[in-house]
Amino acid sequence: MDARSLAALAVNPGCGRRALLDGAGVDKAKVAARLGAPAVAGQSQFAIVRGHAFEARVKGDGGGALLRLAHAELDPTAPAPVADAVRVPVLAPDGGPGARVARTALALREAARARGSWTLLDHPMLVLDVAGTPAFLEPDAVVVHPDGRWSVVEIKSFPMVDGAAEPAKVGAAARQAAVYVLALEEVAEQLAPAPEVGHHVLLVCPKDFSNLPTAAAVDVRKQRSVTRRQLARLTRVEDLARHLPAGATFDVEQPGGALDAAVAAVPAAYAPECLSACELAFHCRSRARAADAVTALGRSLRGELGGLRTVAEVLAAAEGRRGDPADPTVAALRRAAALRTEALAGAGAAAC
Incomplete structure (x- = not known):
């Protein structure tokens, strides 16, 4: 899953x-x-290729552009990200799911303790127990704020025209991001003190009809609550x-x-x-x-x-x-x- x-x-x-x-x-x-x-x-092959190309562009400068969007939309009162101070840990992308989950959890713990700077986790691996079956999840990115807070980043290739995107597509992205938020909360609960997991996710899309990234903060509290309740009702x-x-x-x-x-x-x-x-x-x-x-x-x-x-x-x-x-x-x-x-x-x- x-x-x-x-x-x-x-x-x-x-x-x-x-x-x-x-x-x-x-x-x-x-x-x-x-x-x-x-x-x-399902997505067409063209849409998949276009999505991968856009994501590569968003992260092409080491995550600097992505973190600037996160700073502007999610945490404008925090110190602005500085290129030399941004932490981008290596998450062992070639390992198995279990190894990647462990490496992600370690990177999140280290980032939560090393406050004062921005950290970007590129394609971390999370796990969520669903009716007794482990589901391995791979969000596009997770941002750790200078105050230790964790936020999910969802990168989509559909356009955001005049600051707004198609509601149905935003809703689908919010439901998907809510699953990542639930999985992140399970990691946070294992730490003391538990870091805060943001309920506003960063949705990154192409601006208007260009290939330039823009972003908006999306509140997923409702989707998170509904998803958590519904997943708990699933038969094993x-x-x-x-x-x-x-x-x-x-x-x-x-x-x-x-x-x-x-x-x-x-x-x-x-x-x-x-x-x-x-x-x-x-x-x-x-x-x-x-x-x-x-x-x-x-x-x-x-x-x-x-x-x-x-x-x-x-x-x-x-x-x-x-x-x-x-x-x-x-x-x-x-x-x-x-x-x-x-x-x-x-x-x-x-x-x-």
């Missing part, structure tokens, strides 16, 4: 299918393609796997029927929001529609329909063929159906 998948999982914590497949490291895009519902979500991977049929596997080389049966054995919680966040969304949507499930219409509508699980049940309640008239949901549906009939009758009369 990475921060992007955890943020998506936190949005839909009731989906055991995504939790199990992500926890097992299954390539959901390949599974979806094998099941005949290939994913169209072992518990999900316990309900699989004996010998079940998600190997895409097996016959399609066997793979379909294995996927179907894990409960899903499809919602239209999955289309922008999960590679299996089109497969799950087709199954939800085939089952006539109201979940295909959205979680908010599903919550308002109470015990009515299928579209057929909803229509039957609206038409007076089932349900208790004293039930507020049934009464609202029948009132809506009556209003619709009245409106259509009026429109027909006006046309005549």
Whole structure:
């Protein structure tokens, strides 16, 4: 799991299918393609290359430009970063995840104790326990302020025009950064005294339509609280796997029927929001529609329909063929159906 998948999982914590497949490291895009519902979500190769090029530019002078943005947006009252005094520890990028996590924790401890100067950690490695499974996370950067505070840096290639970026993209970046903040807090809790982890992250984007970096401080307290609560509700991977049929596997080389049966054995919680966040969304949507499930219409509508699980049940309640008239949901549906009939009758009369 990475921060992007955890943020998506936190949005839909009731989906055991995504939790199990992500926890097992299954390539959901390949599974979806094998099941005949290939994913169209995800970044294009061009966007990935452009993002890497922009990040390299932001960090190209040893992190000086990035720290100047952090100083201006996150901590303007602190001493300005001086090139000769900036600390950029080596984080052993070639080591395994465990070694990189340990080296990052050591660098953070040293930076927190050596107050008075700015420290930039380039691609540190953090770990977060998610339903009993360790998730290794790699933020773009972490800045340690002169007062010892830690802040997450998120670098994105979408533009910030006139100081503002597209809200949907900022929201996705904030949810991803909130996962990093939670992981940083776990490191901080191991120190005495525990350093403060900033709840404002630095979002760095291209300025207007150029390749010059600009930045804004984004408050992720709400996203952090929601993500923490949702991740705590996840069912452990072992518990999900316990309900699989004996010998079940998600190997895409097996016959399609066997793979379909294995996927179907894990409960899903499809919602239209999955289309922008999960590679299996089109497969799950087709199954939800085939089952006539109201979940295909959205979680908010599903919550308002109470015990009515299928579209057929909803229509039957609206038409007076089932349900208790004293039930507020049934009464609202029948009132809506009556209003619709009245409106259509009026429109027909006006046309005549």
